[in-house]
Amino acid sequence: MFNEEMETLSIGEKENLQLKRLQQTAKLVYENVPFYKNKFNTNHVEPKDIKSLGDIQKLPFTVKKDLRDNYPFGLFAKPVGETKRIHASSGTSGKPTVVGFTGNDLGVWQEIVARAIAACGGEPGGILHNAYGYGLFTGGLGIHYGSEKLGMVTVPISGGNTDRQITLIEDFRPTVITATPSYVLNIIEQMEKMGKNPRETSLKYGIFGAETWSEEMRKTLETRLGIKAMDIYGLSEVMGPGIAIECKEAQDGLHIADDHFLVEVIDPDTLEPVREGEEGELVFTSLTKEALPIIRYRTGDIASISKDPCSCGRTSIRMSRVKGRIDDMLIIRGVNVFPSEIESALLEVPELVPHYQLVIKNNGAMDQVTLKVEINDQFYQSINENMEHEHIRFLSEKICKKLKNSCLVTIDAEFAAPGKIHRSEGKAIRIVRETEVSLSH
Numbered sequence: 001m002f003n004e005e006m007e008t009l010s011i012g013e014k015e016n017l018q019l020k021r022l023q024q025t026a027k028l029v030y031e032n033v034p035f036y037k038n039k040f041n042t043n044h045v046e047p048k049d050i051k052s053l054g055d056i057q058k059l060p061f062t063v064k065k066d067l068r069d070n071y072p073f074g075l076f077a078k079p080v081g082e083t084k085r086i087h088a089s090s091g092t093s094g095k096p097t098v099v100g101f102t103g104n105d106l107g108v109w110q111e112i113v114a115r116a117i118a119a120c121g122g123e124p125g126g127i128l129h130n131a132y133g134y135g136l137f138t139g140g141l142g143i144h145y146g147s148e149k150l151g152m153v154t155v156p157i158s159g160g161n162t163d164r165q166i167t168l169i170e171d172f173r174p175t176v177i178t179a180t181p182s183y184v185l186n187i188i189e190q191m192e193k194m195g196k197n198p199r200e201t202s203l204k205y206g207i208f209g210a211e212t213w214s215e216e217m218r219k220t221l222e223t224r225l226g227i228k229a230m231d232i233y234g235l236s237e238v239m240g241p242g243i244a245i246e247c248k249e250a251q252d253g254l255h256i257a258d259d260h261f262l263v264e265v266i267d268p269d270t271l272e273p274v275r276e277g278e279e280g281e282l283v284f285t286s287l288t289k290e291a292l293p294i295i296r297y298r299t300g301d302i303a304s305i306s307k308d309p310c311s312c313g314r315t316s317i318r319m320s321r322v323k324g325r326i327d328d329m330l331i332i333r334g335v336n337v338f339p340s341e342i343e344s345a346l347l348e349v350p351e352l353v354p355h356y357q358l359v360i361k362n363n364g365a366m367d368q369v370t371l372k373v374e375i376n377d378q379f380y381q382s383i384n385e386n387m388e389h390e391h392i393r394f395l396s397e398k399i400c401k402k403l404k405n406s407c408l409v410t411i412d413a414e415f416a417a418p419g420k421i422h423r424s425e426g427k428a429i430r431i432v433r434e435t436e437v438s439l440s441h
Contacts, residue, residue: 006259007115007314011307014315015053018262021287023050026059029293032077035070036060036295056262056285061271061296067097067237076100076292083291087236088136096136099236100291106145108288109239112257113146116245119255119312120230121205122176124151129169129203131179131187132210133159133426138240139210143178146242152176159183159425162190173202181208181217181229182428185354188224189423199226205248207232209241211427212322212340216347218251220354231321237297238284244319250311253318260288263317264296265305268326279304281326282319300326302338328431330358332369332409339430342371345406351379351395355421358431359414373399374416387415 009017026047029036039060040046049058066075073080080086083100101109122128128147134140140158147154155172157165159179165187169177177184184206191198203225209232221229233254234241243261244254256263265280266273274280282299302323310318324338331337339358346352357372375395383389392415399413422429 003111004115007255007316009259009315011315014258017259018287019050019053021259022053022056022262022285023047025285025287025289025293025295026050028077028290029295033075033293035066035075039295053262056264056296057273059285059295061283061298062294063298064097064237064300067099068095071095072098073100075294078102078291087138087141087240089236097237099138102290104288105290108260109142109242110145110149112239112260113142113242114149115257116232116242117143117147117150117152117176117207119245119247119314120176120207120232121228121248122147122150122152125153126176127153127155127172127174128176128178129155129157129165129172129174131157131159131165131177131183132241137426138234138236142234142240142242143207162187162425163194166191166194166196169201169203175202175204176207177203177205177227178207178232180210180424180427181213181221182211182355182424183426184208184221184225185217186423186425188221189353198224201225203227206230207245209233212324212328212338214340214344214347215321216344217354220347233319233322235299235301238286238294238299239289243284246321247310247312247314252310253306253320255310255314255316255318256305258316261285262287263305263319265303266298268298274304277304277306279320279323282322302326302329330360330369330431332411335407335409337407337409341407342403342411343430345402346373346399349395349399349402351375352399353418355423356430357421358411360431360433369411371399371403371411371413372416372421373413374418374421377418380418385417387417 030040030047043060045058084103085101088096088098130143132139132143144154188198206227206229218229228248230246232241233244244256246254262285264283266283268281282301282303284297286294303320305317305319307317324340329336353374353376355374359370361368383391396413
């Protein structure tokens with residue numbers, strides 16, 4: 001199992017533990033990672049200067065570019081031969097970011113993921129259906145070993161082959177499913193096409209992450225699958241899945257494993273801390289990692305934090321669900337908007353299915369944004385499969401009004417027939433350039 005006491009430490013006990021571990025981590029990187037020693041010296045700070053948690057602001061930030069510039073092992077605090085595993089990002093936009101784990105790191109990771117799964121309803125002896133991708137991506141293996149640490153029977157099916165996923169869900173009767181929310185939606189749709197009722201499976205809890213998703217998507221998944229759906233947060237540069245998790249009791253903010261990670265929220269423009277409860281960019285410092293300790297890592301994720309007590313009894317700091325990423329924010333006719341806000345509005349339109357793409361076309365100084373949405377079968381049949389039907393125009397006006405009221409933006413909508421927008425077997429691609437639009441034929 002795992003140490004439950006860490007989830008209910010008093011504020012004083014937690015802060016004393018965090019400070020001790022922060023001091024140890026600062027000393028570790030200063031003595032073993034030339035990149036950090038140079039950064040510390042530039043900031044005129046040494047590990048001995050860390051006398052309180054507030055002193056973390058003396059330390060330098062780390063960004064993704066730093067990991068790429070020091071590719072592959074330049075930020076490791078341990079020789080590669082002393083690590084037990086290496087993970088890496090996909091590297092689709094340049095060199096991948098590479099992270100390493102010692103045996104102790106893997107043990108810590110298993111511990112926090114086991115705690116996360118337990119918070120979401122997982123129990124020893126139960127069956128967990130793991131549809132996260134396995135491989136260099138941290139999602140699949142991170143969930144896998146945490147599930148085994150908890151004592152669950154783990155089905156390592158990975159992503160894809162949706163018909164087989166459905167068969168194993170029916171035959172193995174798991175109580176927990178883990179995957180990206182967009183892929184679980186695909187499973188639900190396929191079950192319905194097969195004449196099955198998704199609400200009649202054995203599933204009780206869903207642990208969904210690896211992409212930003214809205215409260216409206218939660219309601220959709222819970223209603224159609226008959227489960228409780230919880231958000232899990234993680235990123236490979238800091239550890240992987242399990243950094244934070246919603247509890248099944250409250251489903252109100254994600255409990256951060258703050259005995260292992262110190263969180264800050266900053267204004268991404270000024271880099272100054274914001275007040276508790278205000279949105280900003282999440283910044284994480286690892287407190288117990290050995291192979292790749294990370295100092296003040298700027299995640300690019302927008303959220304807020306709260307120290308208010310939770311009804312579940314855990315005392316950890318909670319973060320809000322991620323609103324979006326800084327680099328995913330769109331500026332549409334002068335208005336800032338995140339895809340998750342658009343998703344929330346679209347899910348309130350009953351004629352649509354929860355699949356969409358925001359297509360960006362470069363148009364001189366200002367990008368032109370088109371919203372591609374997919375209508376559902378019932379509406380498609382009502383217009384006799386005629387995409388030029390006048391009801392399409394009425395629907396377009398309805399969507400335009402909804403987005404204007406909810407997001408304060410005006411976006412042209414383009415409609416696709418049922419099943420025509422690409423379904424992802426991993427992370428959903430919501431923002432695409434015009435030449436990358438993926439419609440099935």
